[in-house]
Amino acid sequence: MQGDWDHIIVGAGSSGSVLAARLAEAGRRVLLIEAGGSDRRLFVEMPLGYGKLFMDPGVNWNYAAEPDPGLNGIRDHWPRGKVLGGSSSINAMVWIRGHPGDYDDWAAAGATGWGWSDVLPAFRALEDNEAGADDWRGTGGPLHIAACRDGMHPLTRAFLAAAGQAGLPQNPDFNGRAMEGVGPYQQTVKGGRRNSAARAFLRPALKHRGLKVTTGAQVTRVVFEGSRAVGVEYRQGGALHQARGGEVILSGGAINTPQLLMLSGIGPGAALRAMGLPVRVENANVGAHLSDHQGINYTWRATIPSLNDLLRPWWGKLRVGAEWLALRRGVLARSINHAGGFFRTDPGQARPNMQLYFQAFSTLLPRAGERPILSPDPFSGFSIGLSNCRPRSRGAITLASPDPLAAPRITANAYSHAEDVAEMLAAVKFLRVIAAQPAMRALIAEELRPGPEKQDDDALIDDLRSRSGTVYHPSCTARMGGDPVLSVLDAQLRVRGVEGLRVCDASAFPSLPGGNTNAPAILMGWRGADIVLDRV
Structure with a gap:
């Protein structure tokens, strides 16, 4: 029939x-x-509004994974x-x-x-x-994709320069001739709207x-x-x-x-x-x-204003909100991941095995029910994040x-394969290499997460297990x-x-x-x- x-x-x-x-x-x-x-x-519709949707049951299944030994027992969202x-x-x-x-x-x-x-x-x-x-x-x-090559924050430009000083090539198009390197991210944004x-x-x-x-x-x-x-x-x-x-x-x-x-x-x-x-x-x-993919952010306090200084105060929210509502332009008209890239933790890798994300803002202070993208930290901060490209762990x-109306059980088994842990350890060490380059060094007041006290491998592995999570x-x-x-x-x-x-x-x-x-x-x-x- x-x-x-x-x-x-x-x-x-x-x-x-x-x-x-x-x-x-x-x-x-x-x-x-x-x-x-x-x-x-x-x-x-507002590109940067996705933080408000992070736990909104009106648009989100809001699943919770099982407590994960690989994430030090965290029940990941x-x-x-x-x-x-x-x-x-x-x-x-x-x-x-x-x-x-x-x-x-x-x-x-x-x-x-x-x-x-x-x-x-x-x-x-x-x-x-x-x-x-x-x-x-x-x-x-039918799908317009924004190039997002203009309007970069000074911290974003500094990140790209520092990544170059750390040995990564500049790459204007990760969807083009080669994937490796750093550059702006293309985004599914049209006319300032998602x-x-x-x-x-x-x-x-x-x-x-x-x-x-x-x-x-x-x-x-x-x-x-x-x-x-x-x-x-x-x-x-x-x-x-x-x-x-x-x-x-x-x-x-x-x-x-x-x-x-x-x-x-x-x-x-x-x-x-x-x-x-x-x-x-x-x-x-x-x-x-x-x-x-599992991801983690390293976060620093900046010596110059970051997007925190624009998105946190009421007058900044009023300014960026009016700009987006009237003109569909400005900070709210694109993702917070302005730039990033791909690199290999080992030159012997056949293709890049790690992805970078640069964010000219920071969100160390949690807010219930959302990712605090529109209400970031009350200080000038920025983050460099990364995620693994081809993890071996299986859930x-x-x-x-x-x-049928009950949520299924999600068992992620993050970092259950030893090589995933080894790759991420090498990758987080490289984040500090980027931050130490001349283009970024003068813009950093201090490392906030994980903090300079975490130096040996055991401490860094414990940190990545404690602070990593799905990148969805x-x-x-x-x-x-x-x-x-x-x-x-x-x-x-x-x-x-x-x-x-x-x-x-x-x-x-x-x-x-x-x-x-x-x-x-x-x-x-x-x-x-x-x-x-x-x-x-």
């Missing part, structure tokens, strides 16, 4: 919004179901977007595709058609890059009569007839509903998608039986192989309850691959063991790319549509 729809897509996030838009543009009848609501909110646009509506907007080798790794793992030569044309087609078109960048696509997947792809597609978007609707299970998926069950307004269609595509992300697969009887058999759930397809890879998403890039929990024993999906995103069911989101990544994952997630929706439409 085909039902009313050619495709039912679960989740209007970074992948699902793109997928739904492209299928609707091709004339398909598409039902897009989203648990969250509208993205038309002030702090969603895992924000995920519960809103049109998904996490692209609450993230820091940095646009990084990943290293070409990351995609060639996908192809080598059996994800045929996902190598760098396959995905580069897709990236160029979907982008409208302010930096202009070349052999790597694209223009004219350019989420909902704004860039989904909203323009609403003109197509074949596309229906249902919000405030949480899917509770996939409905099957025999071995074929024929629809979904969802809860909306306290009532249970069903929708039926020709194909079901899960785009809920690396946490919600494996949860929904398991609730539908696809996953590790013993664990599902223990929950009283019937087992339709036994596959231990569902929820397994959870990969995520898992498992069911905490058979109740969970992936690989329903991964593609050529080997059915090691994967959930084939290279066409089809769930093995059933018919009429695909996954199209970051859970499908065969391995975690180096860098921010919003660009690969958007790519997944774009190229996923080509696969569904049999264009590749």
